[in-house]
Amino acid sequence: MRAKMWGMLKANPTCDVLILGGGVNGAGLMRELALQDVKCLLVDKDDLAAGASSKSSRMIHGGLRYLENAEFRLVSESVYERNRLLKYAPHYVKPLRTTIPITAWFAGMIKAPLIFFGFNVKVGGRGAFIVKMGLTFYDILTCRLRQTPWNFFMGKKKSLQEIPGLRDDIVCTATYWDAWITQPERLCVEMALEGCSVQKDSLALNYVTAEKNGADTVLLRDKITGESLTLKPKIVVNATGAWVDFANKPLGIESKLMGGTKGSHLVIDNKELFNALGDRMIYYEHTDGRICITFQFMDKVIMGSTDIRIKDPDEAACDDAEIDYMLTTLKGVFPTINIPKSDIVHIFCGVRPLMASQEGYTSKVSRSHFLAEHKPDATRAFPVYSMVGGKLTTFRAFAEMTADRLMPLLGVTRQVSTTDRYYPKPETFTGETLKTLPDLTVAEVRALTQNELVVHLSDFVRRRSVITLLGHLTEASAHELADIMAPILGWDDSHKREEIAMSLAEAHGRK
Template identity: 40%
Template sequence: MNQQEPATVPASIERSTVSALRERPRAQVLIIGGGINGVGTFRDLALQGVDVVLVERGDYCQGASGASSHMIHGGIRYLENGEFRLVKESVQERNGLLKIAPHYVKPLQTTIPIFSTVSGVLNAPLRFLTHKQQGKPKERGAFLIKLGLSLYDSFSRDGGSVPRHQFAGRKKALQTLPLLNQDIKYAATYFDASVHNPERLTLDVLRDGEQAGRSADTSRARASNYLAVTRIAEDGVELTDQLTGESFSFTPELIVNTTGAWVDQTNAAMGEATSFMGGTKGSHIVLDHPELLAACAGREIFFEHTDGRIVLIYPMGDRVLVGTTDVDADMRKDAVCTEEEIDYFFDLVKHVFPTIEVNRSQIVYSFAGVRPLPKHDATQPGFVSRDYRIERADRQVGDRKIPVLSLVGGKWTTFRALSEHMSNDVLELLGKERKVSTAGLAIGGGVGFPKDEKAVESWILQHTGPQVDAQRAAVLLTRYGSRAEQVIEYLEAGTDKVLDSTYELSIREVAYIAAHEQLGHLVDVLIRRTSLAFRGLVTGELLTELAEALRGPLNWSDERVQFELRHAEIVLDRFHRVQVQNLVV
């Protein structure tokens, strides 16, 4: 079972999102791919008044967008590749996202442990010029890192949202982080940003687009997940519902292909073979490890491992994220974290924190994705450009040609700028003018989000009542941002009950998610609507209780409930190393 291609489920009914496309099977623009770049383009075009439709063959943010390192960053290491334009844009977009999406994007203090002073100075120019590692990797020393961080800071001069970097010697560094490898000579500390809920940020961007396109008589911004483009049809493309297996024709004036690492496969399905992509796989593990969590002291530890690969140890709440690898991906196989990669992660932890033991029993979750990188031939994966470009080709459909714009590359941090770039190209082809810029435009639950901890406490107090206690209000604010007010209104409009298996969900919140967030499967709630799977909190009791809570809102039969329980168990085990014990089916 490929996670991108869910099995047809028993006795499924047509969803309202699919019905809306069947009833009006045409649009000016069809976007294929519901990762952050596709969804960002959907929002941007909707704001310009374009009649735009987005389809995603799996769930939103299910591919590479949901398998990121959860960082919003400028990409300091890209300086070595000479990608100054990308780094500058990334830093600016990072600063912007801290302001327009404060509910999900937070400042992240990052420390680089450094083991030498001038190492790598001679190798760096060769890496810069050839994009290859020359011989045995030589670690980047303090001189190179200081130079890079100074340049990195310079990109934040206008509108900077984070402090400048700082350098510390061995003694001071070990006072702050005493369990670091005692062989360090320096530690450099700077700030980037994190996004703890990339899936929910993607959903927020999507809902912004849907709302922007809504008018009194019709919607000019429609989207559906679990709906795939399967081939070119006589008057457009054929869309196939991945939950029912039913197909219908859809007619766009223009197509945007934002399917990431699958861009070439999507183009092939539309009758035009391309070879733009050369994605690399990146894996991560999530640890329940209090000692390692405490050793990080709230900071991301970002460093060069012994093989020259830039890796990270990253505290997230009460868990620790460790990653990532960068190996050429085989698109014929599922992207999963392998045993060899886990051994690599344990080795890198030992390199930085030699006295801390880690083992497989502490892994609560793992994930992997394929980066949408361009074809790179002999260039080593770590040196492949993270920048993006847009390729245009025309597809013959019946007696007319449809322009197809394919996105090659792209990274999480720059999604807003990239979406604006893509939208500008679309607007030019449609002969339309831009009405509004998304720069500085708050996203979803970032509108009116509390500005500091005191304001957060005040918000929680104001939204505590008979149906929602302070603990639940805090969970809802974290999950939805300021949109939590709408959720709380929904919860208070009827009788509610917190699930027995977790205080983080209630019967009516599950119904709200089912009504507003396009669920296709039970597992969508666990992986992409909440962080319950990521934090290792899935139990057999939770699965069973959640399936029953979804039965009514989604009209699931007994057969469908049993299918969803089994499907969730398979996906969690196969793709995330989560084995749910005592599952009742």
């Protein structure tokens, strides 16, 4: 399929909008524009969704803690988008019961208003009174398209009965509802492919880079075949998340828009923790004020995350100190549950595409988004727009806003709204299952490999499925998958061995 797309591009190397980056923002924009019959080309230097969109905490949330920073517009937009995703992508986005353990009644009553009014105070120390105020306000903001119940508080005794192992110095717990997404990486791929199917001349290609090579052209390089071609776009959108400034450089633009922070997560196989959590996420404050989360993810537990400034997103990897920190926070909230490092089955680390900011505390950098315009100049005939910031939760609103800015430049008017459009449901497959992965059918592996731009085994196990994330990639399962994929992708034995080695190294790595 990928070769066919490259062939189509070679035959007609033009497009209305060239989108760089196949994360949730780039793929969301592709869907949005293609629905208006705008001819798009989306390219990613890596696989689609290889960036933050596959490394997040998977929460589809309003951002309760952004209330503290008085970001009402962001929270209101986020809860609205959350409710939309619950309604229109129910196959991926599910309600999430979320419980906050609280250790004091009135703590934070001086600090919270100071933070709210913009004083440079470190967050943390939130008591029951402040939490109740925040949750009530949050629930009121959630009213539009409401899909979830109202918050409630539980006394200490009942909380400890319901959540065995929870720290016993709490005074109560607060429970509210947000949502989570099972497979954001699949959503990205499906949105890009939906774009290609609704606008027949639109294309999506992974492992392709772009650089300016003439006043009105861009050179595209296919990292897989080594081929290159010259493309004439009318507009370029840089949706490369944390890489925005890096991707602008080869387009001749010096920008300083981003100030990303890396965040790591641990995937843990521990039955006691798994059972204690049940179907709820624990959203807890560590002693340093940082909010951490832990929740069941299929047959494992995910916990995270850290928030550390980083310059080069390609360098982001979880270090030993982060692992120790995350386990320490877990010990703080579940002191009697023993979680040795050997229970960690996978580690992943991504970079939040945060806007550049002078804020002293990373948690105070806004999670909102904006579109930066780089007008055409003497050396570049086409405008470039950089999508800066945002969250997984708000990608549709960001894509809609970006499309609305671009359409007048192309002389196009909106034909279709995505506000109430269902996301395509992936096909379900039956038949023979894999010996090493009994939840997966051979037919599904074949179909996704053929139709969803899979180039490497890693693409399949990390971004078309959650095999690596769940710690299910072993020598045996990697071999079984590679045997099915090899005839479709034309791998000989040595290529197959390379693919297996690479996917296993990533599964045991820290990126």
